[in-house]
Amino acid sequence: MIKSVGIIGASGWLGEHLTAALLEQGRRVVGFSRRPREDQDLEWRQWDGEGEIDLSGVGAVVNLAGEAIDQRWNQKRKEEFYRSRITLTGNLVSAVSASEVKLLLNSSAVGIYGDRKELLLSEGSKPGQGYLAELCVAWEKAAMAAEDAGIRVCCLRTGVVLGRGGRAWEKIRKIFRFGLGGKLGDGRQWMPWIHLDDEIGGIIHCLDHDLSGPVNLVSPHPVRNEELTLMLSRAMARPAVFPVPGFALKLVFGEFAEEGLLTSQKVDPAVLKKDRYQFKYTHLGHALADLTA
């Protein structure tokens, strides 16, 4: 078992939860941040994605850094999406390649598959089209380069993570609580979701098992947006009578609406299933019961 784990983006939502889970298991965590802080439980080191990074004493690195994508895109933001993912990962790979680090788990996203309608997508499927797909392809290419230095690399193709305090869940919850929920567009698009516990469980599984290459971090049962809407409306005992037309979403969210909200991705966690990872939440109903309890 790798005892000492460095987390880039440890201050983020997933970073905080992963840190807590690893500390609970008795491992040592080194958090990397642009703005390190004083902490009793873990050591913080400064790194802004460029220049020197001190990886001494770190056996594995989990890279969870990245400028938030779920906002209106413009040229300046796109430059930051690229810098905080591809440029940062390239710099990280140069540093881990010259260090004692044995393993790199690097963030990616189901956005790599693009809009694929009804097609069942596994890790072996070809990348799709569009801005997010291209961004993820470049991100994974930058990460996989660490294999040249004999480092085991996994690219974590994460779906929409549902958990308290997470951006996706808190937005959905607020909208439904005010009775303003409704399907997005025609609601037929597949949504690859994962409960926060399985996102963290899946990352730790990759840490401890001999997997490499892309790993889909999604539940084994994706749902259509209209099913999610119906189940949420039942779980929260609120009506869901306000379908949001695609053109309105595009007006408010711009390109992110098309690539993030209206896109259809029926993603299967084939690698995790084959490696017998035991999902805690396989069905959305079960996950929503937990999140609305």
Ligand SMILES: NC(=O)c1ccc[n+]([C@@H]2O[C@H](COP(=O)([O-])OP(=O)(O)OC[C@H]3O[C@@H](n4cnc5c(N)ncnc54)[C@H](OP(=O)(O)O)[C@@H]3O)[C@@H](O)[C@H]2O)c1
């Ligand atoms: N949450 C999801 O549903 C989801 C889904 C798919 C993929 N992902 C990916 O998983 C990763 C973690 O997600 P998260 O929800 O934990 O994100 P988050 O809460 O926004 O945290 C991301 C961390 O990345 C660092 N960061 C942000 N912008 C940066 C920039 N411009 N330059 C350098 N570092 C920057 C920050 O660390 P410091 O400020 O401390 O430096 C921040 O704490 C991201 O790469 C995200 O794209 C998340």
